[in-house]
Amino acid sequence: MIKESRERSIAYGLTESAIPDFSPVNRTDLTLAIEQNRILHTHALPVMETLYEQIINTHNMVILTDAHGLIVHTLGDDDFLEKANRVALQPGVAWSEQSKGTNAIGTAIAEQAPAQVHANEHYLIANHFLTCSAAPIFDSEGSVIGVLDVTGDQNSFHKHTMGLVRMSAQMIENQMFSAAFSDAITLRFHSRPEFIGTLMEGIAAFTQGGRFLSANRCGLFQLGLPLNSLKMHTFSSLFGLPVSALFDHYRTASPGLLNLCMHSGVRVYARAQLHRANMFFQAEPLPAGASERSAPPQAQAAQRVDQQATRRLSSLHYLNTGDAQIAALIEKVNKVLGRDIAILVTGETGTGKELLAQAIHNDSPRANSPFVAVNCASIPETLIESELFGYEDGAFTGARKKGSVGKILQANGGTLFLDEIGDMPLSLQARLLRVLQERMVTPLGSSRSIPVNVALICATHRNLRELISAGVFREDLYYRLNGLVVKLPPLRERSDLEVVVQRLIVSEADGMQCTVSAEVLQLFKRHNWPGNCRQLTNLLRTAIVMVGDDREIRREHLPDDFLDDIDAVRQGESTQSTRIGAEVYAPMPASATLDDVEISLIQKALAAHGGNISATARALGVSRNKIYRKIPQQ
Numbered sequence: 001m002i003k004e005s006r007e008r009s010i011a012y013g014l015t016e017s018a019i020p021d022f023s024p025v026n027r028t029d030l031t032l033a034i035e036q037n038r039i040l041h042t043h044a045l046p047v048m049e050t051l052y053e054q055i056i057n058t059h060n061m062v063i064l065t066d067a068h069g070l071i072v073h074t075l076g077d078d079d080f081l082e083k084a085n086r087v088a089l090q091p092g093v094a095w096s097e098q099s100k101g102t103n104a105i106g107t108a109i110a111e112q113a114p115a116q117v118h119a120n121e122h123y124l125i126a127n128h129f130l131t132c133s134a135a136p137i138f139d140s141e142g143s144v145i146g147v148l149d150v151t152g153d154q155n156s157f158h159k160h161t162m163g164l165v166r167m168s169a170q171m172i173e174n175q176m177f178s179a180a181f182s183d184a185i186t187l188r189f190h191s192r193p194e195f196i197g198t199l200m201e202g203i204a205a206f207t208q209g210g211r212f213l214s215a216n217r218c219g220l221f222q223l224g225l226p227l228n229s230l231k232m233h234t235f236s237s238l239f240g241l242p243v244s245a246l247f248d249h250y251r252t253a254s255p256g257l258l259n260l261c262m263h264s265g266v267r268v269y270a271r272a273q274l275h276r277a278n279m280f281f282q283a284e285p286l287p288a289g290a291s292e293r294s295a296p297p298q299a300q301a302a303q304r305v306d307q308q309a310t311r312r313l314s315s316l317h318y319l320n321t322g323d324a325q326i327a328a329l330i331e332k333v334n335k336v337l338g339r340d341i342a343i344l345v346t347g348e349t350g351t352g353k354e355l356l357a358q359a360i361h362n363d364s365p366r367a368n369s370p371f372v373a374v375n376c377a378s379i380p381e382t383l384i385e386s387e388l389f390g391y392e393d394g395a396f397t398g399a400r401k402k403g404s405v406g407k408i409l410q411a412n413g414g415t416l417f418l419d420e421i422g423d424m425p426l427s428l429q430a431r432l433l434r435v436l437q438e439r440m441v442t443p444l445g446s447s448r449s450i451p452v453n454v455a456l457i458c459a460t461h462r463n464l465r466e467l468i469s470a471g472v473f474r475e476d477l478y479y480r481l482n483g484l485v486v487k488l489p490p491l492r493e494r495s496d497l498e499v500v501v502q503r504l505i506v507s508e509a510d511g512m513q514c515t516v517s518a519e520v521l522q523l524f525k526r527h528n529w530p531g532n533c534r535q536l537t538n539l540l541r542t543a544i545v546m547v548g549d550d551r552e553i554r555r556e557h558l559p560d561d562f563l564d565d566i567d568a569v570r571q572g573e574s575t576q577s578t579r580i581g582a583e584v585y586a587p588m589p590a591s592a593t594l595d596d597v598e599i600s601l602i603q604k605a606l607a608a609h610g611g612n613i614s615a616t617a618r619a620l621g622v623s624r625n626k627i628y629r630k631i632p633q634q
Contacts, residue, residue: 001111002102002121008110009101009123016125020100024092025070034073034383037066040137040146041073043175045378048075051150051168053350053531054538055161060152063089067145069096069105073380080152089151091380100124104132105147112136112144114169116162119154129154133162135169140180140205140214142227148172160559170199170217177216181205184213185235185246189222189270193257194512196271198545210235210243224264238263246272316359319352321499324628325489336484338365342436344421344481345459347488350534353459354419356488361415366455369414374407377420385428389435391444408441408452416454421481422462422473429474436480456481491529491536492614500533501540508541517554523566602630 024030034041044064052062052075061076061084071091076084084090097106101123107115114135120128134149148169150161178186184205190196202219206212212233215223223230223238235243239260249255250272258270316330333343333356343360345353354373361371379387390406408416418424424432435441436456440449458481467473491497501524505514516524529535539562546557555563602616606627609615613627620627 001107001113001115002117005097005102005107005110005115006123008097012098012101014101014123016101016123018124020124020126022088022093024088024090025094027092030072030092031383033066033070034380037072037146039176039179040064040066040172043179044137044146044148044172045073045375047168047172047175048073048148049375049378050534050538051148051164052076053534054164055150055152056531058152058158059156060150060161061089063105063147063149063151065095065105065147065149067109067143068094069099069109069147070094072146073378080156084151100127103127103130104134104151105149108134108136108147108149109144114162114166118157131157133165135162135166137169137172138217139173140177140216142220158561160561167199174199174203174216177203177205177214181213184208185210185243186273187235187246187270188273189219189260189268191222191266191268193269194509194548195545196257196269200545202268204238206235206243208243212238222266222268223262233263246274250274316363318503319356319359321496321503323489323494323496325494326496329486329488332484332486333360334363337363340455341483342456342458342481343483344485345457345488346485347459347461348490348532349461350532351488351490352533353461353488354417355533357415357417357419357457357459360457361417361455364415364455366414370411371415371417372407372411373417373419375419377423384425385431386444388428389431389441389443392446404443406441406443408435408454409443409450411454412452414454416456418456418458420460420462421458422460422464422467426472426474429477433474433477433480491532492527497524500536504533504537504540505544508537509544512544513551514544514547515552517552519555520553520558523555523558523563526566527562528565599630602627606631 025033041064048062048064055062057077059077059080061074061080063071064073065071071089071093073091074084074089076089089095094100095103095105097103097110100106102117103122103124104115104117107117114133116131116133118131122128122130122132130151131154132149132151134147136144137146137148139145148165150165184207187204187206188196188201189204190201195201200218202215202222204212204215204219204223212230212235214227215230220227220230225233230238235241235246239262241260246258249258258272259267260270261267316333320327320330336343337360343357345356347353357373358371361367374388376384386404386406388407390404390409435452439452441452442449464473464478464482468475468478491500494500498521501516501521505516524536531538539559540553542559543553543557547553601620605616605620606613609619617627
């Protein structure tokens with residue numbers, strides 16, 4: 001691949017020592033490019049954030065480009081961004097082979113396959129300090145619509161990076177596929193039942209009458225036919241059953257996985273989603289203008305059951321897993337539900353702020369109304385105003401015909417969740433404050449104000465008071481947002497890790513019985529979890545796939561970087577143990593009671609560990625709850 005790419009670079013007339021053109025397109029053209037790739041942009045940003053959490057502090061950045069290699073969004077470590085600026089790894093700069101020669105982004109587009117380009121494999125000498133792993137993103141018609149890339153300093157090369165990029169690109173593809181065929185019958189299938197619900201499942205879409213529409217890449221591979229040939233088929237010709245058999249199957253009391261035989265003779269397990277068909281099997285909103293009465297009685301009952309089940313899995317009660325801090329937080333939130341009091345959720349990245357916001361909404365009187373989430377950090381500054389407030393037709397170059405409603409109006413009657421509110425541009429904060437006070441929204445390019453009624457939940461991992469002092473966050477907006485401020489504790493400070501692990505396994509294993517070995521559970525308790533629940537979720541999701549038929553997650557199923565972190569923590573603790581032991585286990589007066597000894601021991605251990613309750617509990621071999629009971633002021 002590299003050899004062919006270098007030959008193309010020469011054919012383009014590039015020379016290795018040439019100084020490349022790093023000038024970005026103008027702001028208007030970039031806004032237009034992002035708007036033209038809005039579907040890709042929308043589905044890619046959450047996946048990019050998850051991918052970035054997995055590589056954070058490794059001197060890398062995550063990059064999204066369009067089909068021509070034009071960068072439309074980036075996330076990166078500050079220390080590497082300075083180096084990246086030398087070669088303009090920033091939105092608006094094109095990284096096609098025609099302009100930059102051999103590079104992972106351009107080569108992935110040219111080859112329509114994942115590409116990894118390391119150090120001097122780059123054609124241009126100016127890019128030799130980089131190591132890049134890129135995977136093309138395909139739409140439902142099999143065309144490349146963008147590229148996901150991780151680029152870093154050549155010394156940060158890691159063998160697992162390409163695997164993470166490919167998995168993330170496939171995740172984006174699957175999400176876009178599901179969105180593209182939201183009104184169709186979709187079939188998720190695989191020859192092994194434990195792979196249903198994972199990235200390895202095939203997904204195929206059919207019309208309500210059974211005509212084949214499209215399939216994702218895993219689906220095409222399993223079906224064994226090219227997309228154009230499959231479009232001549234029906235559900236019946238591919239799986240030997242009439243499409244009505246799907247409806248019959250899901251009318252049973254407790255439908256399990258389907259067992260189907262493909263046209264090739266290979267048997268597969270499958271789960272169907274009959275979106276908005278004759279029956280409702282997914283907890284999804286009715287189309288605009290429709291009412292539940294318009295659906296058959298069986299459909300109404302099925303939809304209500306699914307909605308109730310979904311809310312149970314995302315409710316405040318479900319999140320109360322035995323940690324004292326979480327229980328106190330939930331008690332506070334329950335007191336303000338339905339009281340028109342804004343809630344501000346703080347906490348480290350990955351602690352589950354959006355999950356808490358969704359649970360608050362599901363337990364509120366607005367549960368049957370929309371829940372609209374906006375990540376203020378992931379939307380480019382040039383687009384956040386139009387995303388929030390909407391716009392009229394022709395409001396700016398590239399605007400959609402008929403305009404856009406905007407997130408605030410989409411949440412009308414329900415809940416608006418503004419994640420990472422601390423990253424909202426200062427120029428928009430005054431306008432948001434006005435909307436919250438006046439409860440009126442004026443779309444861009446319009447003179448008409450529209451009444452709006454939303455419950456507001458905001459979240460941030462940043463210290464808003466420090467941002468106010470720095471002059472980048474409005475004080476008046478802060479006091480409008482902080483009706484009730486709650487802080488989610490980091491995972492390392494929670495006492496319910498085992499329960500959280502089991503809940504996540506149930507959520508991610510999709511029906512497969514899976515357990516965690518005692519050794520792995522101890523490793524989990526020793527880990528610091530810098531990525532918190534998001535990191536734990538991603539680790540378990542991968543481990544469940546790796547475990548296969550064993551059904552028990554063991555040490556060999558865990559990623560190398562996690563085990564490296566555990567070893568580093570163990571070495572650090574051993575070097576401190578002698579000093580800490582001398583301080584903690586100093587003799588007590590003869591008159592001291594047993595309770596005095598325990599309290600003194602805990603206090604000294606806390607001081608030795610800098611107030612870290614989790615580290616103190618590990619050192620003393622007791623639970624965190626015991627420390628809270630003995631030292632309540634802590």
